Amino acid sequence: WNDSLLSDPVVEATLELLMVINDAAVETNLCYELWPTACDYGLWRSFGHEFYKAIIERQLPVFKTHKGYKSFQECIFLHKDVRENTRLNQIAFDILKENPLKEKIITDIPLDLYKCLEKSPINFLEHVITYEQFITKSFLPNIAKFQGDVFDEIVLEAMRSRNECILAAVKQHDCIPSCKKFHRQNPGNLVHPNSYISGLFLKDDERFPAKLFCEERDLEILVHLGMMKDEIPFELLQLQSESVIKLATTCTECALHRSKEILWYIQYKVPKEKTISLSEIPFLPVKKKPTNWPPIKWYMESSLKKNKKCTNHQEEPNNVECFEKPCNIYFGNLINVVGCSKPVLERHDHEYFHETLRALGVKDERDIDVLTLNYQINEIIQTPENAKVEKVEEMCENIYATIAKRLTDSDPHIEEFVSDHLSEVPCVLTEKTFVSPKQVIFNLLIDCNPYLFGLRSLNVERYRAFFEKVGVRQQFEPDDIINAILQIRNKFGEKQLSKEALNLVSRLTTLLDEEWTIQNEDCFLPDEKGYFCHVDELCINDFDWISTTESMRFLNSAISTKVASLVGIKSKREQSLLNESHEFGDEFGQHEELTNRIKRILDGYPEACILKELLQNADDAGATVLHFIKDNRQHGTEHIFSDNWKELQGPALCVYNDSVF
16 A cells, blocks of 8 residues: 555646656756655655656656756756766766757756666666767867867777777867867877878978877877878878978978978989979979179079078078079079079078989989070170189089080080081180180180180099080181281281280291191281281391391281291392392383293203204304313302302302403
């Protein structure tokens, strides 16, 4: 009887009382104080069982919520494990209040009532939100709404639970705070702060987890969840490469550091077939204009700007001009060959990264085109004073070496450029001046500056291919020397030569080779007073016993007799004889050399008739005496007029008569 009474009328009466209290909307906690809790034994067992069964099965609004009294079917409850965590309990309750699950209302009930409901034969746990459900179904999906360290700590605690469902949810949501704490990131977007790839990123990139998550055990969990440690996706590498030029607007040193790290990563992690796709991204540093750059154009002068630096790099020297695409930039060792018109790479351990840089499209000396070479050369030679600058000498040697190598490789474009263009411009640097290849021979032991030059012996073999192709010769031609002397003559005109000019002419004449045949139409040399004369007007003062006349102009003593003979200058005897022959009268009518005339007459006589002809001539002249004298004497040749007279000083047949014909 008591059992039946407690399990039916008493249960109904109690429920009715709860409904009355609820309908009265009295703000009181008496609603839960009337609920049976100590009903695990005796007569009260049936009462408790039927009470809680009725509450669960019947839609009775007996649960107090923030939206009023609701039935069991409308409510959900936090699991007791969550409730036992005081801080988490309140946060979870507030979150579920704002973000209901299953369209049910979160309800807070005393723990002893929770335990009684838990023992109910009806499945109470279907309305219970476990820690896993709260984290995966409510907290993580709505975490963007919550800011503060307390929520980050909940995420960390959830990770450390190592619950597979929770970890799977963490992996799917942007729930890990970055080191700057401006945004939360998905674990897969984070980078291990102590890894090989961390240098590709800065704190401002918000790729590193907050310090709270940087214990080694937590980093291991994040790596398990997808945090990048050894590699990054190629698409992200492209983004980081593209970010370099933007980063440079705030700090060139930070941008330079990222550029280097990108290059390191490409070297070890990127397949060669993918590398080329980075060639159009401006991420390689361009060298700043060197302090020892000569007074010629630098390719970036028209757009010079002051580079910015962050507070961490204010004291760093500025070595970077800007950043450029790999396909547009040249290796730094080519600065002297292309620096006037093309960007060159700031040193990036070129030798170590050479193959990687080549794969990216960085240009080496094989890629220097004719236009670039021509521009560089023209910029250098357009100002003659540049030849005296030490750096310019280095630049010229580098250009010669580059062209020589390309010629050795039989580059047809370079061959045509050198033979057709450079051969006509003053592109050879020697003796601190730029000269035309036509003015230069490989080896010149005397100073003929500024008209003729020789190459420096140390450079000849290294650049021989270039010098030979551009027109440098083994020796000068006669016209080269004569033209050089003519330039001096044109400079002085009718004026007397200075001592320096006279010595220069003397040195130039020593270049004349005795094997040459020289046309002397335009050949002028200085006389003994230092005035230029045509060589036909000069003679050599070689005989003291021959009288000197006013018409004689002697060759300057600075010019050797060998040179005089080579250019056809007469001796003093020849000049004297020529002067005497002019006194016999003026020529008129037809002319025939006397020797030719005599030879022709003699050829017309038989040998036996020559003496008879001489006798006839004497008779015709009215002579009374005719002598034939055989003279066997050999006279000296020291004082003859010319070497041509030597044969006349030997044995002869002399003929004499005493008349005039």
